[in-house]
Amino acid sequence: xxxxxxxxxxxxxxxxxxxxxxxxxxxxxxxxxxxxxxxxxxxxxxxxxxxxxxxxxxxxxxxxxxxxxxxxxxxxxxxxxxxxxxxxxxxxxxxxxxxxxxxxxxxxxxxxxxxxxxxxxxxxxxxxxxxxxxxxxxxxxxxxxxxxxxxxxxxxxxxxxxxxxxxxxxxxxxxxxxxxxxxxxxxxxxxxxxxxxxxxxxxxxxxxxxxxxxxxxxxxxxxxxxxxxxxxxxxxxxxxxxxxxxxxxxxxxxxxxxxxxxxxxxxxxxxxxxxxxxxxxxxxxxxxxxxxxxxxxxxxxxxxxxxxxxxxxxxxxx
Ligand SMILES: [Zn+2]
Numbered sequence: 001x002x003x004x005x006x007x008x009x010x011x012x013x014x015x016x017x018x019x020x021x022x023x024x025x026x027x028x029x030x031x032x033x034x035x036x037x038x039x040x041x042x043x044x045x046x047x048x049x050x051x052x053x054x055x056x057x058x059x060x061x062x063x064x065x066x067x068x069x070x071x072x073x074x075x076x077x078x079x080x081x082x083x084x085x086x087x088x089x090x091x092x093x094x095x096x097x098x099x100x101x102x103x104x105x106x107x108x109x110x111x112x113x114x115x116x117x118x119x120x121x122x123x124x125x126x127x128x129x130x131x132x133x134x135x136x137x138x139x140x141x142x143x144x145x146x147x148x149x150x151x152x153x154x155x156x157x158x159x160x161x162x163x164x165x166x167x168x169x170x171x172x173x174x175x176x177x178x179x180x181x182x183x184x185x186x187x188x189x190x191x192x193x194x195x196x197x198x199x200x201x202x203x204x205x206x207x208x209x210x211x212x213x214x215x216x217x218x219x220x221x222x223x224x225x226x227x228x229x230x231x232x233x234x235x236x237x238x239x240x241x242x243x244x245x246x247x248x249x250x251x252x253x254x255x256x257x258x259x260x261x262x263x264x265x266x267x268x269x270x271x272x273x274x275x276x277x278x279x280x281x282x283x284x285x286x287x288x289x290x291x292x293x294x295x296x297x298x299x300x301x302x303x304x305x306x307x308x309x310x311x312x313x314x315x316x317x318x
Pocket of ligand 1: 075222
């Protein structure tokens with residue numbers, strides 16, 4: 001999907017920074033200006049990309065400095081750049097569930113995963129090699145909440161709505177009612193396949209419904225270009241379809257691997273990151289069978305890597 005990198009003016013003093021192509025690690029941020037202060041939604045995956053984004057916002061923040069940073073969730077591509085925004089006058093806000101995962105250990109874990117001498121390391125380097133995780137100092141939230149939190153940003157209301165656990169344990173969407181704008185974090189991937197790390201998948205569908213219920217003129221996804229409600233409906237369709245197909249195969253006694261291999265995804269073939277189906281089906285199986293040990297991020301990435309590497313190999317043979 002082709003779209004330009006850069007700041008986008010969404011009207012009513014709301015902005016976004018989009019990072020094409022919206023693939024692994026290529027996330028978006030938002031800027032909401034109030035009177036004399038601004039709120040930033042998310043930082044980026046490394047310091048170089050975060051610095052470039054902040055530089056692009058500089059004309060907007062010159063007279064309305066960033067006083068609040070909201071991290072939509074705990075994945076590194078939405079908060080590893082926090083140290084470039086942090087300061088005594090800046091409040092960093094996330095849900096309690098997200099904050100618990102935003103630790104130095106998680107930065108180390110991600111860096112170690114990409115250094116692995118196996119298929120997971122190979123896969124992560126192949127998709128994220130243009131990011132540099134050196135120099136990152138974990139900079140966690142200074143304020144947390146559970147449920148909903150209304151902030152006053154220089155005289156305007158910004159609503160933080162926790163919809164996680166969904167994509168991750170602590171997802172939050174950021175709604176600006178007076179501008180009819182929403183920043184959804186990774187509840188929405190546009191162009192790429194949805195990804196359910198935490199789930200259950202029904203909560204990802206419910207998060208889509210929550211967005212669809214709002215009166216909106218601009219929707220900023222966690223990855224990919226700006227979208228509208230048709231984009232949300234398509235994500236919801238994918239999730240409902242995968243949930244139904246995985247359920248059916250669970251009942252028939254198929255393994256996760258057999259289920260992943262047999263679901264016809266041609267309806268969604270235009271999406272990049274097709275390998276996420278492996279993590280999404282696993283999530284449905286884990287939800288249906290509570291005795292099944294839950295797999296961690298490394299194993300989930302392993303399943304996605306297996307799918308993508310196999311697809312790449314068969315593509316080469318054609
Ligand atoms: Zn992301």
